[in-house]
Amino acid sequence: MPQRPAMMGEQAQVYTLEQMFRAAIAGQKAVAVWRLPLSDKVQACVQLGQQYTTGQPQLETSPFGFFFCPFQVSNQEQNIFIKGDIYLDGDTLAPAADAPQQQLQEFYTSLQEPPGINGWHTSTKPEDYTYQTEQGFITAVEKAVEAIQAEQMEKVVLSRNSLESLPEGFSPVAAFEDMAAAYPRAFVSLVSVPGVGTWMGASPEILVSINEQQVFHTMALAGTQTAVENVADAIWRQKEIEEQAMVERYILSCFKKLRLREYTEVGPKTIVAGNLMHLRTDFKVNLKDVHFPTLGTDMLELLHPTSAVCGLPKEPALAFILAHEGYNRSYYSGYLGPVNSTTGSHLYVNLRCMQLQQQQAILYAGAGITEASDPQKEWQETQHKMQTMGKVLDVIR
Incomplete structure (x- = not known):
């Protein structure tokens, strides 16, 4: 054990x-x-x-x-x-x-010892950070739509980053506490590693989870729109419905590869994550009833990077990202979380996150591109997603 x-x-x-x-x-x-x-x-x-x-x-x-x-x-x-x-x-x-x-x-x-000044680990790797302009992102989306129309792939997720100044007296712990209060439904994290750097985030997306009752859980989370006051009033376009269905099919294909048939599927349903709404379908397996001791590790290997952060099929989508995204994602859209803790193992996709430098923060966000994508709307979607971390930086203690 x-x-x-x-x-x-x-x-x-x-x-x-x-x-x-x-x-x-x-x-x-x-x-x-x-x-x-x-x-x-x-x-x-x-x-x-x-x-x-x-x-x-x-x-x-x-x-x-x-x-x-x-x-x-x-x-x-x-x-x-x-x-x-x-x-x-x-x-x-x-x-x-x-x-x-x-x-x-x-x-x-x-x-x-008495507290000193606020500090955090920063990356010591020689990195030449590049930042995607609005026009650069829109051009990449246009090329992605052309590639999808040419049937080179079904979907690709394109992301970008943005540099923001840290407020004077910024405290990672205070910012973490603000995130935890502002986003109760998210997995909120603060990770700081010597030489690697410091990352913070509030992710809505489970990658692989096994709780203390031995229930395995993963989810298909895709489709994005600005949150409305009453979730029952949400209206989803065909583009978002199809995008979420692609993620569902990918998870089911992973189960099929493992010859796993005993699972429950609930959704899709509308969920709120900060200022945004998404479509989500939950998949669960009770490991007390199903003998599959390595399901967590096996699904982790098959799922990452998921179609929600990469695309479908995975290989051409990943090749397109590396050729056209224009920057290094680093730990953005990777995964993180505790394993074998008192509450189980819970790995989340590293979304709605930022990397801390000495006086600035790098914010990250992406959007799922399909044949029906409008480049300007996809840019706006990344703007809305960056507000999750942007609001944290607006709080000055």
Whole structure:
């Protein structure tokens, strides 16, 4: 069985999230903070060692910790695993049974020190950031529509980034708390790794989840429009309905590859995510009834990158993205989340996110392009999606 964090005993102590995060940054430790959808509980973990990169995640055999994985693994962006040597559950801080003792004592000592200035880890990789202009994005969408009309692919997801200034006195922990309050239905996260950088986000999309009742869950989430006051009044165009149906079919094709027939399917239904609405279909498998011990890992390998962030078929869509998107997605549209925690394993697609630099933040957003796409409307969709993080930057503590 995977080792779970030690939550009982004399070593459990009360500290704030701010203390834990600052101690991790000061000690050059990797730290992940998260809050699951519709939960009030904030959780966090810190790794005391310095080896973060890992291979393809194996959910069932992994120790407790937090995965942070890119859109595409490369020499620059690798899969990251933050082992939970220290675990924060609400306001209780406890070490794992196998946490290295000397480093553990040093970390506890740093927790007692007076707070310094707000800080976070930034990327040390030599990156030449490029940013997609409105015209550049519209041109890429036009080319994508032409390629779809020529039957080179059915759908492709094109994204872009934007540079925004951080407000004076910006605090990642305060921003995380603001996100958690503003987006109760989202998976809210703050991840900071030495040399890799710091990312924050509020994602609406489960990639692979297995809860403490051993229920596997994934979803087809696609189609976007501005939220209306009453969800029952939502009217979906054929373009969004077809886009969401493509994601559904892709998940069903993954089940078929695994010869899995025992699943429940609910949807599509309209859900609200911040200032936007999407169409969502939920797929669940009760692993107590279905003997499939590696379903989480197997589906993770098949799903990522999903048609909701890449396209269909996957190979030509990915080739189009790399040829026409015009920048490196890095960890945007990858996936992240805790594994083998007290609440199970929950990996989410890294959407509605931003990367923190010293004085600026890079915001990311994408849109699903089909034959019926209007380039100007797709640009507006990315603008609306960026507001999720933009509103966080507007809050000055």
